[in-house]
Amino acid sequence: MDPLTTSLVKSSFKSIGATPGGENAFAQSFYAILFAARPEIRQYFPAAMDLQRDRLMRAVGYVVERLDSPETVLPLLAQLGRDHRKYDISDDHYEAVGEALVTALAGLAGPELWTDETERAWRSAVELIVTTMTDAAHGEPGPPTWVGTVLNHRRVLDDLAIVRLQLDQPMPYAPGQYVSVQIHSRPKMWRYFSFATPPNSDRIVEFHVRRVSGGWVSPAIIGETAVGDTWLLGAPLGGVGVWQNPERSQLMIAEGTGIAPLRAQLMNMPRLDGNPPTHLFYGGTYPYDHYDLDVLWALSRTSPWLTVVPVAENRDNPWWFPGISTVPAGMHERVTGQIGRVVAEYADWADHDIQVVGAPSMIRTTKYRLMAAGIDSRDIHHDPLY
Numbered sequence: 001m002d003p004l005t006t007s008l009v010k011s012s013f014k015s016i017g018a019t020p021g022g023e024n025a026f027a028q029s030f031y032a033i034l035f036a037a038r039p040e041i042r043q044y045f046p047a048a049m050d051l052q053r054d055r056l057m058r059a060v061g062y063v064v065e066r067l068d069s070p071e072t073v074l075p076l077l078a079q080l081g082r083d084h085r086k087y088d089i090s091d092d093h094y095e096a097v098g099e100a101l102v103t104a105l106a107g108l109a110g111p112e113l114w115t116d117e118t119e120r121a122w123r124s125a126v127e128l129i130v131t132t133m134t135d136a137a138h139g140e141p142g143p144p145t146w147v148g149t150v151l152n153h154r155r156v157l158d159d160l161a162i163v164r165l166q167l168d169q170p171m172p173y174a175p176g177q178y179v180s181v182q183i184h185s186r187p188k189m190w191r192y193f194s195f196a197t198p199p200n201s202d203r204i205v206e207f208h209v210r211r212v213s214g215g216w217v218s219p220a221i222i223g224e225t226a227v228g229d230t231w232l233l234g235a236p237l238g239g240v241g242v243w244q245n246p247e248r249s250q251l252m253i254a255e256g257t258g259i260a261p262l263r264a265q266l267m268n269m270p271r272l273d274g275n276p277p278t279h280l281f282y283g284g285t286y287p288y289d290h291y292d293l294d295v296l297w298a299l300s301r302t303s304p305w306l307t308v309v310p311v312a313e314n315r316d317n318p319w320w321f322p323g324i325s326t327v328p329a330g331m332h333e334r335v336t337g338q339i340g341r342v343v344a345e346y347a348d349w350a351d352h353d354i355q356v357v358g359a360p361s362m363i364r365t366t367k368y369r370l371m372a373a374g375i376d377s378r379d380i381h382h383d384p385l386y
């Protein structure tokens with residue numbers, strides 16, 4: 001897309017976002033238009049759409065903001081297109097979605113902002129989004145979904161389970177990627193989970209799932225999963241966290257189950273030629289949150305290039321937690337504090353490739369702390385859909 005078209009799309013989207021209700025109004029209007037024009041499309045979406053309604057909108061916003069960096073957005077759209085094969089939709093549905101996007105935007109913008117030029121610019125942006133997704137979907141020889149059978153479900157904390165499944169066929173994913181998952185008891189409620197292990201010849205994958213109170217899917221996974229259950233998995237997504245430059249030192253920062261995609265990469269690194277110095281900061285509220293430390297310590301014992309620094313906001317476990325969280329000899333002591341601040345004050349991280357994985361608020365705070373410490377934001381990576 002030429003620079004003028006790109007800037008028209010970006011500026012009009014910004015103005016629309018600034019109107020009362022902004023993103024929410026866009027989502028509401030988009031779905032109302034789409035389902036009125038093509039009622040049969042409603043069946044693809046979950047019955048309760050209030051929570052997830054903004055996901056498609058957020059993706060459009062993300063793409064629009066980065067239209068001038070095709071190297072970032074085109075691979076993401078291609079992955080989304082391959083992933084969307086799980087819905088069993090057709091090109092004709094994409095046309096309807098594109099049309100609903102344009103109509104919703106025009107309605108929100110109003111006649112003053114929505115000139116013919118703006119409409120033309122938006123139509124070419126939508127065309128780019130749709131063709132990138134559909135081309136990738138058509139060009140993908142692999143299956144649209146994989147079936148995983150639960151082999152093991154281990155509750156490592158009251159609200160956290162490690163689930164291992166065996167896939168029905170090999171899935172070519174890179175350590176650091178995630179996948180969208182549908183469990184049997186929650187039809188149409190796809191949720192993302194990160195692979196916690198690199199691919200292996202037995203087609204066994206591992207996920208670390210934390211319960212979100214009041215959530216639809218995670219409480220069911222923690223509380224109801226049984227050996228033999230089958231899950232449906234879409235095509236792998238993401239890549240921000242995937243190994244980029246073996247020449248540069250690595251800084252990895254994770255909180256909670258955010259450790260999963262990082263430990264998958266760490267487990268894969270010894271298989272590669274030469275490893276750069278790598279620091280992993282593993283955050284939690286209490287020491288007991290470091291449920292994966294034993295594995296990370298085991299990795300660091302055989303990988304001299306790896307330093308694991310556990311960080312907890314509280315020095316001690318709460319009184320009701322049974323057991324003591326001790327650090328074995330030779331391993332880095334726990335640091336107490338807020339993870340972003342601890343990392344930023346620990347060392348000068350200039351010239352490192354930095355990955356941050358965790359809740360959106362933790363990603364924002366950590367990024368802010370690092371940038372305040374002089375780190376170039378281009379060196380800080382996190383997945384866009386978080």
Ligand SMILES: Cc1cc2nc3c(=O)[nH]c(=O)nc-3n(C[C@H](O)[C@H](O)[C@H](O)COP(=O)(O)OP(=O)(O)OC[C@H]3O[C@@H](n4cnc5c(N)ncnc54)[C@H](O)[C@@H]3O)c2cc1C
Nearest residue numbers: 191192193194208209210212214215216217218257385386
């Ligand atoms: C790229 C990516 C990778 C992910 N990887 C993992 C993973 O490896 N392990 C894992 O456990 N989860 C992971 N998640 C989160 C996961 O996809 C679900 O969002 C989460 O399990 C909640 O789903 P739910 O159906 O239980 O809650 P929902 O029914 O979707 O949400 C219920 C309520 O909780 C809020 N909410 C949703 N998620 C969170 C959250 N994380 N913290 C606080 N409030 C929340 C919602 O806004 C809503 O109000 C990942 C998310 C993304 C975007």
Ligand code: HEM
Nearest residue numbers: 041044045046052055056059060083089093094097129190
């Ligand atoms: C314009 C191109 C599109 C973009 C950028 C887009 C983007 C997204 C994103 C980011 C999500 C959330 C993550 C996911 O489940 O993969 C999503 C979900 C979804 N998309 Fe799309 N999509 C597009 C087109 C379509 C089309 C044509 C359909 C067909 C009906 C469709 C149906 C769905 C459904 C059913 C969901 C699940 C929603 C939910 O879980 O609530 N999408 N889309």
